[in-house]
Amino acid sequence: MTDRSHLIDALRALLGERLSTGQSVREAHGRDEAYSAHALPDAVAFPETTEEVSRIVTLCAGADCPVTAFGVGTSLEGHVIPVRGGISLDLSRMNRVLAVNAADLDAVVEPGVTRKALNEHLRASGLMFTVDPGADASLGGMAATRASGTNAVRYGTMRENVLALEVVLADGTVIETGTRARKSSTGYDLTHLFVGSEGTLGIITKLTVKLHGVPERVSAATAAFPDVASAVDTVILAIQSGLPMARIELLDEVQMGGMNLYNPDLKLPEKPHLFLEFHGTEAGVAEQVETFRAIAEEHGAAGFACATRTEERTRLWEARHNAYYAGKALRPGCDGVVTDVCVPISALAESIARTKEEIAAAGLIAPLVGHVGDGNFHLLILVEPGNAEELARAQDLAHRVCKLALNLGGTVSGEHGVGTGKLKYMAEEHGAAVGVMATLKRAMDPRNILNPGKLVALN
Structure with missing residues (x-):
């Protein structure tokens, strides 16, 4: 010491x-x-x-x-x-918005700026930052973990929304990667090497991020389905039809039970639901809504309802963002083991169906929510505090879901990242590429001082 x-x-x-x-x-x-x-x-x-x-x-x-x-x-x-x-x-404390370049649709921010703070700063500009992981996370952390969220199906993840970075390397050297230009053919793509590196290669101290214009018209909608497969098939057909939906969220019947407990005014049927949002012109959004309604009803949807007023949409998405707490309402006082996976959309219905079979076999309560437009879903596995046997079953369930995703050509995390929790799957998912990651880590951080024990296992 x-x-x-x-x-x-x-x-x-x-x-x-x-x-x-x-x-x-x-x-x-x-x-x-x-x-x-x-x-x-x-x-x-x-x-x-x-x-x-x-x-x-x-x-x-x-x-x-x-x-x-x-x-x-x-x-x-x-x-x-x-x-x-x-x-x-x-x-x-590094929480300043340094510049907003409205003509170029970008902003330069320090890493401690949160997504809500940036959008509040942009309120009068007619612009918005679109990556929305639910929590009011810092943009530096969101870049480091390659965060995503409910808007990713239309606007992309942090990977698509970071143009440039300032980074402090493991020896204290400060470098800048990328520019405010929208494309470049020069050098290695260091910006996106650091995006998703989870603080293991450098410390992000400044970001240049993309902005988008606030749409003329926004409409949200909900639809109940007889089963999860019908909801997923609806999403697949809507995407194949070219509908530019901004958000497509799946909540299974278990999660909907928790939603009604936590949000007494919601009063939606305890059936699998899609929560949706459409952006565009007034005529364009109206056309999108009607096209999606027709597709959904072909797959047995009922109770299709639209919300165009800001307060209605806000209430709906606040309920969705509080899904974690709504899930915990199903078993008050419980702890939650959370996990997420992502699979090709064509494998999503099978992945969810088999996941629900695993949940039933484990004898646990595990509400499911998903960003189904990009094949990503999350489980909140509820366990009694201090119950070692139940925790072991929950961890085994999470492991089985991860293995299933890999077997279906997917990944053990579409959003949450690796950290320590998913470290053990890296070799199986990436094969020999893990060795390349380790080589990069050793070259850039030879003393292994930057967030050691995460993302890549070194001796």
Whole structure:
């Protein structure tokens, strides 16, 4: 501990009161929303500039001390848990919108800016930032985990919405990747190397992100289906028909039971549902809605209802974003083991059907929600706190769902990422490419100080 004590003294000299070794602060940075073992950092640093981040990382590199970036703490696979101690680098004070370039539809922001804060800043501009993972996550964290969400089927994930980055490397060097131009044929695509790297290759200190115009007309809709397969088949046909839907969310009958418990005013049938949103001109949205209604009714949909008023749409999507808490309402006081997978859309109906068979065989309650427009769905597996046997069954169920996704040509995570929770599947999903990832990690972080123990397993 001698070297680390000296390091903490040096960091305190740099940051003053913005370095904390307090127990409560360390505990808040030793966990995220995952059902993962907690681990405490030795200290928490709160930098306010890129220069400070660079100096912190340089000091940590000299002391062989781990550095784990922390945004808001809403990740779901243990990404921000400092499993080897060291410094938790809380970037929440780097929260300025540096520029909005309306003519070019982009914005330059610091990593601590949250998606809601950016959209509030854009309110009067007629522009919006579209990646919406549900939680009010920081944009730096969203880029690091390659976040996605309900709008991805139309507007893409963080991968498609990040143009350029400023990054602090493992030795403290500051680099810039990409430009504000919409395409380039020069050099390696370093921007997208860091997007999704989960803080293992560098610390993001500035982002240039794409913006989109607020549509002239927005309409939301709900439709109930006799079974999940009918809902999925509806989505597949709608996509094949070229309907440019902005959001397509599936909630199974179990999840709908929780939705009604948590949102008493919702009062929707406890059947599989699609929640939808359409963007465009007034005439275009009307045409989209009617085309989708016809497709849905061909597949047995009932109770198709539209919501065009802002407050109605807000109520609907707030309910969807609170699906985690609605699911937990099915078993008050429970803990939740969460997982997600993504498969080719053609395999989605089979994947969900077999997943529900696995849930039944496990004897557990596990509501299902999905961004079915891109083949991604999530499970919240409810377990009694302290019940080791039930937790083991839940973890085995999550494992079986991941294996099923791989067998169907999919991935063990379409959104949540790897962290520590999905690390054991990397070799099976990526094969020899995992060795290439490890080579990159060793080359860029030879001391293995940046978020060690995540994404890529090194000796």
